[in-house]
Amino acid sequence: MAFQSTSDPARGRLLLLSAILFISYLCVGMSFPIVPIYVTEQLKLGNVWAGLGVGIAFLATIVTRGHAGGLSDHRGAKVAVARGLMFYIAGAVISLVAGLLVGAPMPSFLLLLAGRLLLGLGESLVAVGVIAWGIGIVGPGRSGKVLALVGAAIYGALAVGGPIGLALFDRFGFAGTMGISAVLPFLGLLAISRIPGVAPHPGAERPPLWSVVNRIWLHGSIVCLQGIGFAAIGAFFTLYFHDRGWSYAGLGLTAFGGGFVLVRVLFGHLPDRIGGLPVAAMSLAVEAIGQFLIWNANDPILALVGAFLTGLGCSMIFPAMGREVVRLVEPHLRGTALGGFSAFQDLAYGLTGPMAGLLADRTGYDSVFLAGTVSSIAGLLIALSLRRGRAAAFN
Numbered sequence: 001m002a003f004q005s006t007s008d009p010a011r012g013r014l015l016l017l018s019a020i021l022f023i024s025y026l027c028v029g030m031s032f033p034i035v036p037i038y039v040t041e042q043l044k045l046g047n048v049w050a051g052l053g054v055g056i057a058f059l060a061t062i063v064t065r066g067h068a069g070g071l072s073d074h075r076g077a078k079v080a081v082a083r084g085l086m087f088y089i090a091g092a093v094i095s096l097v098a099g100l101l102v103g104a105p106m107p108s109f110l111l112l113l114a115g116r117l118l119l120g121l122g123e124s125l126v127a128v129g130v131i132a133w134g135i136g137i138v139g140p141g142r143s144g145k146v147l148a149l150v151g152a153a154i155y156g157a158l159a160v161g162g163p164i165g166l167a168l169f170d171r172f173g174f175a176g177t178m179g180i181s182a183v184l185p186f187l188g189l190l191a192i193s194r195i196p197g198v199a200p201h202p203g204a205e206r207p208p209l210w211s212v213v214n215r216i217w218l219h220g221s222i223v224c225l226q227g228i229g230f231a232a233i234g235a236f237f238t239l240y241f242h243d244r245g246w247s248y249a250g251l252g253l254t255a256f257g258g259g260f261v262l263v264r265v266l267f268g269h270l271p272d273r274i275g276g277l278p279v280a281a282m283s284l285a286v287e288a289i290g291q292f293l294i295w296n297a298n299d300p301i302l303a304l305v306g307a308f309l310t311g312l313g314c315s316m317i318f319p320a321m322g323r324e325v326v327r328l329v330e331p332h333l334r335g336t337a338l339g340g341f342s343a344f345q346d347l348a349y350g351l352t353g354p355m356a357g358l359l360a361d362r363t364g365y366d367s368v369f370l371a372g373t374v375s376s377i378a379g380l381l382i383a384l385s386l387r388r389g390r391a392a393a394f395n
Helices: 007-031 032-041 045-072 077-099 105-139 140-192 209-244 249-267 270-274 276-295 300-313 318-326 329-362 368-394
Strands: none
Touching: 007 032, 007 077, 007 140, 007 329, 032 045, 032 105, 032 140, 045 077, 045 105, 045 209, 045 318, 045 329, 077 105, 077 140, 105 140, 105 276, 105 329, 140 249, 140 270, 140 300, 140 318, 209 249, 209 276, 209 300, 209 318, 209 329, 209 368, 249 300, 270 276, 270 318, 276 318, 276 368, 300 318, 300 368, 318 329, 329 368
């Protein structure tokens, strides 16, 4: 196939887009593990506030995914990505200012929330825009591959960004880390100017977002349920290790991201080859095992193995279900559908932080990962049900 040729310009553009996404998303990855530490240890606020500080960025994406998808469809994906990168920069700068007010906990926290909201808006625009841009470059037949590469870039940035963020936090503090993170999306903004955009669909009829979501909500529910395990690791793995007095707390996202990227690199073709639902079912079973190991761990190595298995399991669920979503809608609605679909993942990330914070306050940090285990099993049951329904439809 032309896409598989090493000299194919479409493939080169897709890989360049993925690289830009990776560099830019380090802005998010570097902040992920240090926000709860900053809120609990420096601002002296509780776990619920720490969870809110992490989760509000993802709640912001929920209410803006429809806008991001509509902008990609109507104005073009390149416009959406450029705007998103500018919001990344603004969010990081405001978070930097919050870090300078550590002596005033509540004003600092409120500014931090504002910065995280802008970061969430940026994430919505960048992620949906890059996916729509990539599918426009290589075609819907390779949508699973596009989603796999995009996810590898995002979670690769989380895997690398986590320990980098913790190291910078120790060296330069929260404000210094946010200042450094603001530079990365600026580099991405410069780089996308070299990639041609894809044609939008400005004149096509567009049904309401909710009518599109109604066609994809079960697939989105699977993504939402799998996202709880990742959000639990991102928000509370470091605090879980600190609470138990274990070393290697900064390696949680690295272990997760390593497993995630490994599967994306080796098996990113599977949704396009065997279908999304079989891949999702296998993946959710692995994620459930990983979350169970973290919950039941009696030493840090076992917990890190659980984080790695969670990464293995989470890796292919978004592209697997995204491939199914792309096949359910017309071409001019892909951006809108992917925006609504992505909002289900954002829902998991946004609600897990504060709700898991409440759970941790009452029953300990380990219970957060028991909730992740149960959620993964629930997602597995939905995937198996959809698969049985499809098989029955063909018989």
